[in-house]
Structures are given as C-alpha cells and as structure tokens.
Amino acid sequence: MSWVGTSWKMNKTLAEARDYATRLAAALSDGAPAGVQPFIIPPATAITTVRDILGPDSPVVLGIQNAHWADAGAWTGEISVPQAADAGARLVEIGHSERREFFAETDETVNLKVKATLAHGLRPLLCVGEPGEVFAAGGSVAHIMAQVAAALDGIDDVSRVLIAYEPIWAIGEHGREARPEDIEAVFAALDAAYGDRVEAILYGGSVNQGNAEETLRVPGVNGLFVGRSAWQVDGYLELLRIAASLA
Ligand code: 13P
Numbered sequence: 001m002s003w004v005g006t007s008w009k010m011n012k013t014l015a016e017a018r019d020y021a022t023r024l025a026a027a028l029s030d031g032a033p034a035g036v037q038p039f040i041i042p043p044a045t046a047i048t049t050v051r052d053i054l055g056p057d058s059p060v061v062l063g064i065q066n067a068h069w070a071d072a073g074a075w076t077g078e079i080s081v082p083q084a085a086d087a088g089a090r091l092v093e094i095g096h097s098e099r100r101e102f103f104a105e106t107d108e109t110v111n112l113k114v115k116a117t118l119a120h121g122l123r124p125l126l127c128v129g130e131p132g133e134v135f136a137a138g139g140s141v142a143h144i145m146a147q148v149a150a151a152l153d154g155i156d157d158v159s160r161v162l163i164a165y166e167p168i169w170a171i172g173e174h175g176r177e178a179r180p181e182d183i184e185a186v187f188a189a190l191d192a193a194y195g196d197r198v199e200a201i202l203y204g205g206s207v208n209q210g211n212a213e214e215t216l217r218v219p220g221v222n223g224l225f226v227g228r229s230a231w232q233v234d235g236y237l238e239l240l241r242i243a244a245s246l247a
Contacts, residue, residue: 002216002243003162003200003223005039006230007065007093008046017046021053023233024060032059033240035247037200037223041065041093041125044079051088063091063125066099069112081113081120092117095151096127097168107150114151118160123199125162125225126151132169135182140167141189148194161198163190164225170205172227177206180218191220209235212242 012020024040032038041063042050054060064087068078081092094117095110110126117124128151130143144165152158165186170178183203190201203215204225212224224243230236 001037001200001222002035002247003037003039003202004226004240004243005041005061005063005223006226006236007041007063007096008043008231009065009098009227010043011231012043012046014046014049017042017049018053020233021050024236025054025058027233027237028059033244033247036240036243037061038240039063039091039125041091044084044087047084047087047089061090061123062088063093064089065093065096066103067092067094067113067117069109069116071116081116081122085120085122089122091123091125091162093125093127095147097129097166097171101168107147110151111153114161115155118155118157123160123162125164125202127164127166127204127225129166129168129171129205132167135167135169140186144186145189145193148190158194158198162200162202162223163194163198164202164204165190166204166225168205172206175206177208177211178203178215180214183215183221184218187218187220195220207239209238209242212239213246216243216246 039061064084067081067084094113099105114124128144128147130140134143200222202223202225203221207224207226208229
C-alpha cells in the first residue's frame with residue numbers, strides 16, 4: 001500500500017478547506033485508487049470541517065499536525081491525542097523539522113508523542129530529516145537512523161507507525177528537489193531496519209508531479225508526504241494517480 005498525503009501546514013481558511021474537501025470527496029466518491037492510501041493533515045481548526053464533508057465512509061485518513069503527549073491538563077495552546085481523535089484525526093504527525101527547529105521539539109518529546117499516539121490507537125507519522133550540512137558531509141544515514149531509534153525508543157510494536165524521511169534541505173520553497181541517488185542510502189537503511197516492522201516509509205520534501213514517479217521507484221519508498229504540490233486538490237489527485245499507476 002502506497003500512502004500519499006499532504007499536510008496543509010499553516011494554510012487554508014475554513015472556506016478553502018471546505019472547497020478542497022468537497023472536490024476531494026467528489027473525486028474519490030468511488031473510493032481511493034487501488035493500492036493507494038490517501039491522507040490529509042489540515043490545520044487543527046479545519047479537521048472537523050474536513051471530516052464532516054468527507055463523511056464516515058471516506059477512504060481518506062485524516063490527521064493532525066502535532067499533539068501533546070498528555071491526555072489533558074494545564075498545557076495552554078496544546079491539543080491532546082484524545083482531543084485530536086475526537087475531532088476525527090486517525091493519524092498524528094510528529095517531529096516535522098519545522099516543529100523541531102522553531103518549536104523546540106526534541107527526540108525526547110517526539111518519543112513521548114509517538115507513545116501517546118499509539119496508546120490511543122492512532123497512527124504516528126514520524127518525521128525525520130537531516131540538515132544540509134549533514135547531507136553534504138555524508139552523515140545522512142547515521143543521522144536518520146539515530147533520530148528514528150530515539151523516536152521509537154521503548155516501543156516494541158511499531159506496526160502502526162509511518163516514517164516520513166524528509167531531508168531538511170529538500171523541504172519548502174528554499175528546498176532543492178532530491179534526486180533518487182540522494183535518498184537511496186537512507187531508504188536502504190530504513191528499509192533494512194524497519195521495512196517489515198512499520199506500516200510504511202514515505203519520502204517528503206519538494207515532491208511534485210514531475211518527480212513523484214522516480215521517487216516512488218526508489219527501493220524502500222512506500223509513499224509520499226507532500227506540501228505545496230498537493231495544496232490544490234487537482235495537484236493532489238494527480239499525485240494519487242501517479243502512485244496508483246505504480247502500485
Ligand atoms: P514541500 O512538499 O512543500 O517541500 O513540503 C514537504 C513537507 O514538509 C511535508 O511535510
């Protein structure tokens with residue numbers, strides 16, 4: 001199964017979320033393309049709106065971009081995993097590089113959040129990635145394997161976990177598109193260590209309609225985690241079609 005999804009990051013009003021969800025629901029009214037598991041991670045404000053438009057039988061898995069490790073309490077500004085589940089999220093994105101860089105997310109808090117997510121029966125989407133300097137110095141594999149090991153520390157059953165390898169140097173408008181040879185070694189290492197233990201291992205970072213196919217052909221890649229190129233529904237649907245053509 002190829003998991004292909006998008007985080008909208010801090011984008012979209014409710015009107016924009018409604019429009020996207022309405023078009024997506026219409027396009028997937030006969031179900032998801034064979035072999036592809038779609039997922040959408042809206043901002044928290046729009047999860048219930050998207051859930052209600054997609055409806056209970058939608059093939060789309062909904063997620064939240066972050067959740068706290070505690071179930072409840074005096075944690076101003078935070079959202080717990082049970083609250084995310086209550087709103088319709090079935091997947092929790094954890095440890096995106098933007099959260100690690102700008103919101104002090106550490107390997108320790110990532111580990112706590114993965115555990116909380118699993119304890120409540122949701123799927124963690126664990127994001128890992130190395131900075132450009134580490135890539136340039138040839139340290140990508142060691143960096144990524146250490147991040148994943150720290151995130152999964154103390155967890156025996158990782159079968160519900162999704163891993164997204166997102167090199168920091170490839171993410172966002174200042175990122176550069178990765179070539180298959182840039183990411184092959186990390187996927188070989190992740191696949192050898194986790195390929196038969198986790199749900200899927202995804203690639204993210206400047207994925208677009210032009211490079212999706214070659215990326216999905218890299219051994220060990222089981223899906224795509226996309227930002228900008230999936231923020232318009234037609235672009236997202238094209239990525240689902242590409243993934244389905246290879247499934
Ligand atoms: P872009 O696809 O916009 O580079 O973002 C990738 C990403 O960070 C997905 O979480």
